[in-house]
Amino acid sequence: MRYVPTNCLKPGMICGKRIIGKNGQLLLNLGAVLQDSYIQKINELGYSGVYIEDQFSRDIMIDDIISDTLRANSVKAIKELHTGIAGKKIDAMEKLDTINVLVDEILSAVISNKGLNVNLMDLKIFDDYTYYHSVNVGVLAVLVGTAMNMNRQVLHALGVSAMMHDIGKVFIPKEILNKPGRLSVDEFEMMKSHSERGFNYLSERYAFSDTTLDAILDHHERNDGSGYPNGKAGNEISRFGRIIAIADVFDALTSDRPYRPAMSPSEAIEFIMAGADTSFDMHVLQAFLERISPYSPGTTVKLSNNSTGIVLKNHRGSSLRPMIRVIRENGQEITPYDIDLTHDRNTLGITIIGTEDI
Numbered sequence: 448m449r450y451v452p453t454n455c456l457k458p459g460m461i462c463g464k465r466i467i468g469k470n471g472q473l474l475l476n477l478g479a480v481l482q483d484s485y486i487q488k489i490n491e492l493g494y495s496g497v498y499i500e501d502q503f504s505r506d507i508m509i510d511d512i513i514s515d516t517l518r519a520n521s522v523k524a525i526k527e528l529h530t531g532i533a534g535k536k537i538d539a540m541e542k543l544d545t546i547n548v549l550v551d552e553i554l555s556a557v558i559s560n561k562g563l564n565v566n567l568m569d570l571k572i573f574d575d576y577t578y579y580h581s582v583n584v585g586v587l588a589v590l591v592g593t594a595m596n597m598n599r600q601v602l603h604a605l606g607v608s609a610m611m612h613d614i615g616k617v618f619i620p621k622e623i624l625n626k627p628g629r630l631s632v633d634e635f636e637m638m639k640s641h642s643e644r645g646f647n648y649l650s651e652r653y654a655f656s657d658t659t660l661d662a663i664l665d666h667h668e669r670n671d672g673s674g675y676p677n678g679k680a681g682n683e684i685s686r687f688g689r690i691i692a693i694a695d696v697f698d699a700l701t702s703d704r705p706y707r708p709a710m711s712p713s714e715a716i717e718f719i720m721a722g723a724d725t726s727f728d729m730h731v732l733q734a735f736l737e738r739i740s741p742y743s744p745g746t747t748v749k750l751s752n753n754s755t756g757i758v759l760k761n762h763r764g765s766s767l768r769p770m771i772r773v774i775r776e777n778g779q780e781i782t783p784y785d786i787d788l789t790h791d792r793n794t795l796g797i798t799i800i801g802t803e804d805i
């Protein structure tokens with residue numbers, strides 16, 4: 448299967464991966480044939496693209512880093528935690544037990560996936576952005592943690608902290624959280640208070656470790672001291688805070704937001720790399736780049752020799768030079784053939800110049 452951006456979907460295309468509607472119900476099953484009405488629905492739900500099965504991509508398997516069910520359960524738990532706190536239900540923290548179990552399952556999935564084939568073209572629904580985002584940041588942070596050789600206990604604490612990093616958003620009015628336009632100075636100040644509010648709420652009521660509390664407090668701090676709330680710099684920022692900062696920015700950039708469309712993973716990685724050292728910790732960024740590839744399997748890419756291909760497989764540590772199935776040359780469809788940009792000597796002069804919408 449391959450990833451096709453929503454604006455390139457056409458009736459007759461075959462669904463390569465289940466598409467989930469609101470509240471987790473099935474919208475389209477594997478093998479379903481797209482019709483105009485489905486495409487419209489996919490658009491309305493805010494999917495930036497879906498997986499399609501076609502003649503070029505039938506044998507391309509895309510492994511999800513975590514299963515649909517685990518993701519849906521995690522999103523549900525985070526949603527219940529947030530809404531429980533917002534509704535001032537005292538038992539909101541009971542959700543923590545569930546989150547601990549879910550983080551454990553996420554850890555098992557991440558640890559067993561040693562490759563770089565992390566599926567980042569995640570299918571997110573705009574409405575529940577904060578909850579999906581929290582789960583994605585949890586998964587990404589744990590991936591970075593594995594590249595930093597953390598042990599399971601530390602990874603678990605990192606996963607829980609990352610899943611809860613935006614808990615302070617329950618105290619920010621919805622009109623500000625979901626405002627489509629630019630925030631006013633006052634609104635932005637209110638928005639920025641979420642990390643401190645989350646920290647205060649948890650530290651006043653519950654016995655969380657300092658590591659988790661500091662992670663939540665620090666996730667908008669920046670390496671050069673330009674972040675908030677305390678303008679901490681370099682190693683003053685907690686290690687978890689530095690990891691969650693990168694995971695947070697990457698997931699936000701690759702999601703559709705009310706004020707801008709999603710960036711592709713490669714664009715988001717370029718954006719983050721531009722902030723190396725100023726915004727982000729170099730050491731953490733290196734670990735991030737080791738596990739996160741800009742071109743996930745199933746992505747259609749344009750090559751420097753004017754051909755087009757679909758990414759088949761990434762090589763760890765060489766994420767810009769994956770294996771590719773070439774399907775077009777000079778704009779013309781050809782009999783597909785596979786190349787390996789890392790290992791084929793005759794491809795040394797070929798580079799990926801970007802993603803292509805087809």
Ligand SMILES: [Fe+2]
Pocket residue numbers: 612613641642666667695
């Ligand atoms: Fe945040």
